[in-house]
Amino acid sequence: xxxxxxxxxxxxxxxxxxxxxxxxxxxxxxxxxxxxxxxxxxxxxxxxxxxxxxxxxxxxxxxxxxxxxxxxxxxxxxxxxxxxxxxxxxxxxxxxxxxxxxxxxxxxxxxxxxxxxxxxxxxxxxxxxxxxxxxxxxxxxxxxxxxxxxxxxxxxxxxxxxxxxxxxxxxxxxxxxxxxxxxxxxxxxxxxxxxxxxxxxxxxxxxxxxxxxxxxxxxxxxxxxxxxx
Ligand SMILES: [Zn+2]
Numbered sequence: 069x070x071x072x073x074x075x076x077x078x079x080x081x082x083x084x085x086x087x088x089x090x091x092x093x094x095x096x097x098x099x100x101x102x103x104x105x106x107x108x109x110x111x112x113x114x115x116x117x118x119x120x121x122x123x124x125x126x127x128x129x130x131x132x133x134x135x136x137x138x139x140x141x142x143x144x145x146x147x148x149x150x151x152x153x154x155x156x157x158x159x160x161x162x163x164x165x166x167x168x169x170x171x172x173x174x175x176x177x178x179x180x181x182x183x184x185x186x187x188x189x190x191x192x193x194x195x196x197x198x199x200x201x202x203x204x205x206x207x208x209x210x211x212x213x214x215x216x217x218x219x220x221x222x223x224x225x226x227x228x229x230x231x232x233x234x235x236x237x238x239x240x241x242x243x244x245x246x247x248x249x250x251x252x253x254x255x256x257x258x259x260x261x262x263x264x265x266x267x268x269x270x271x272x273x274x275x276x277x278x279x280x281x282x283x284x285x286x287x288x289x290x291x292x293x294x295x296x297x
Pocket of ligand 1: 077078081183186
């Protein structure tokens, strides 16, 4: 059983989008598994072998368990077989919280967050989390598992987060983790880390913090007034 299960379509997605939060959760004593669906072999930079090594290094630095699946890059689709695969992962790890890329993104072809694999993973995980708790799916052999919360990361630019994590104290360590993906440092003309810092500064500004990572949850969150007092 783990506290947190993160699904990432490609080797760098979780670290680039929510890596500082993941670090914070781990350093605060939570357990986490990162399940990466592909080796990112269709990307512009890096061989699949190199990307796999980078992913392992990033997970080692964070203290996160890594589970790699055998999906093909650019071929993640929402279908029954793939839902079963991810539901099997959920039943194996029994997480209390699941993270996945947001399921809808109307960004242009130039917007990296709108990669079809990202949205497809969000859709698949939503279905898989539901399948994981059903008792009557004969193809699923492990014990059913109801995950309480599904939280989305990698939000489209048009969606304001309704949850943010203050990661101001973790930016240095997060940059060290993100830099494990050496092959991807050529993205955005070599300024990818600056871009990712700027995104965190923007989310931080929304909440009056220096740096934050943004998330979206679809079910109402129960709160007590203590949270705001
Ligand atoms: Zn990606």
